[in-house]
Amino acid sequence: MSIGDQLEGFFLLQDAYAKTTMGGKPFLSMVLSDCTGTIDAQIWDYTGPITPKDDGAVVKIRGTVSEFKGTLQITVDRLRLADSNDQYNISDLVPTAPIDVEATWQKLQEIVDTIEDQDYMVICKEMLSRFGEKVKNIPAAKSIHHSFLNGLLMHTTYMLQTADFLAGMYESVIDRSLLIAGTLLHDFAKCEEFTTSPLGLVTDYSKKGQLLGHLVMGAHEVANVASEMHVPEEKSVLLQHLILSHHGEPEFGAAVQPMCAESELLSFVDMIDSRMEIYRETLEEVPAGEFSKRIFALDRRIYHHN
Incomplete structure (x- = not known):
């Protein structure tokens, strides 16, 4: 898009915020997206019918590309919800993971099948039977990284491959079965933490997601499954600990700090994969030889070298 472009078409209403100008006039601030990315948009002197409750819906807009503080945005003139008579391709609107979904899903299962400890294996298999389809399809986040369809599958499988390699390198201190099980299950509760659009x-985050978060919810679910499967308490507690500590430090959302080698390694594997994905997504939009804008999750700009 270039400044001054006139456009009309369908977008995903990723976020909407009802606001008021300094002069007291209402307007709707939006984040619109399609499979190529996101862009901010505003429609002035607007009171509805579209509201923040329509987050996740498909909308049709007519507007003009403008600029604010060096960033492109859309000034919207007309806005409405898409209806059943409209013709558009969902694949043009919803970003999806840059992976072969079925091959990646098979890779995940192949790694899980190599878990030698039968107690950890039975927990993983039961959790996959309960949540596997959601894990395969949902994003891994609302915005920061892997926020596209099949994002959680991509994130989890890449982490499993990294964890598998590092478990071999540090086999003298790592219980591979525990690490692989914790890596598989570390984000499973995002299935219940998020609310999703029809697409x-x-x-948004569910009520339980906001009040408890996926670390606590995930540890609780694992504890229940371990009890049902008569897994020894020590193994159940260790697996719960990996889930509760995988964000590394309390300031990054960890319920507890890592206190065993497997939890320490899992927190680094999670950070590696999330940060590399942030780089990948950012560098796609930054020309070679230039710096990105400041990235909130990294608290810095990054350079796209030739």
């Missing part, structure tokens, strides 16, 4: 993208 499958994350629109």
